Amino acid sequence: MNKIIAIQGAEGSNHHKVARDFYGAAIQLKECMSFDVLVDSLLDNSANVGIMALENTIAGSIIPNYALIDKNDLHIVGEQYLNIHHHLMALPNQKLEDITEVCSHPMALLQCKEFFKKYPHIKLIEDVDTAEVAKRISKNNLKGVAAIAPKIAAEIFELEVIEDEIQTIKDNATRFVIVQTEKPNNGKDAINKASIKFQLDHKRGSLAAILNVLSDCKMNLTKIQSLPVIETPWKYSFFVDVTFDEYEAYEKAISIIKIMAAEFKVLGAYKNGRR
Structure with a gap:
């Protein structure tokens, strides 16, 4: 299936x-x-x-x-x-001068703001989804309206890319x-990254002690994010991503952290997407 x-x-x-x-x-x-x-x-x-x-x-x-x-x-x-990559797309055989409105997700509009400063005749309109706008333009044959969307949307909805790469910051x-919902059966040989979550008592050096364990077990910390625990003011959960070369070293690290931390959870162990 x-x-x-x-x-x-x-x-x-x-x-x-x-x-x-x-x-x-x-x-x-x-x-x-x-x-x-x-x-x-x-x-x-x-x-x-x-x-x-x-x-x-x-x-x-x-x-x-x-x-x-x-x-x-x-x-x-x-x-x-x-x-x-943000691309400006519309129905075929239209030029930038023909476009009077651009609809897209607020984040896409924000990331392309500098491009549109050169075209004050174009009205920018916030919408719920980049690809949904592209679909609507195609379905309703909307001339004079353009979408900011990935090239995959132009291919699917048979639109024409008027301008390529209009985002202000190119490396995004x-x-x-x-x-x-189900725990995966990822083989140990394929696992070299993990996402874990834990809470700590509000004591001096408690987070540093956890980070030292990760370092001692040769874990490479790629992300740490704190979130407040809603029910308990001034208490935080930490979400941590680590990469590693040896699964056994990862097992050793989490076995130690389980003892040191409260509310410990492995959110996932999987293959590093950047390798």
Whole structure:
């Protein structure tokens, strides 16, 4: 049976591109307009796996998604890094001068703000999803309207790219994780990265002690993110990503941290997407 893959956004979005890169072109999508809906589709078994953006080199961590993964006991089974490219697209045979409106997600508009300063005749309109706009332009034959979206959207909806790479900062990447409700059977040979979560008592040096354990066990710390514990003011959970060369060293590290920390949890052990 083919996997049903839940993505945030519509067909032709960056989440769709990640799903295709990770699982191949022959996939069945479930489009979700929010990450909450995406998680619900996993919990009610209407989707098998979900694709969630987790951090961006410009915008930083998408903190609510850490909380969603933790609260709903989802397992991270893999990750994918995607360079973000913004392209201006519209119905064929139109020039930039013909465009009067550009609709897109607020983040895409923000990341392309410098480009549009040169074209004051174009009105910028916020919308829910980049690819959804591209689909609407194609379906309703909207002339004079353009979308900011990945090239995959232009291919799917038969639009023409008017301008390539209009983002202000050219080196912009997002890390996506693949999540599911069931614990995966990732083979130890394929695992060289893990995401863990723990809480610590509010004592001097408690976090430093954990970091020393990771260092002693030859773990490479690639990410640390703190989130407040809602029920307990001034207490924090830490979400940590580590990479490693030997699975046995990772097992040793988590066995020690389990003793030292409170509320310890492995969110996922998987293959490093940057190797």
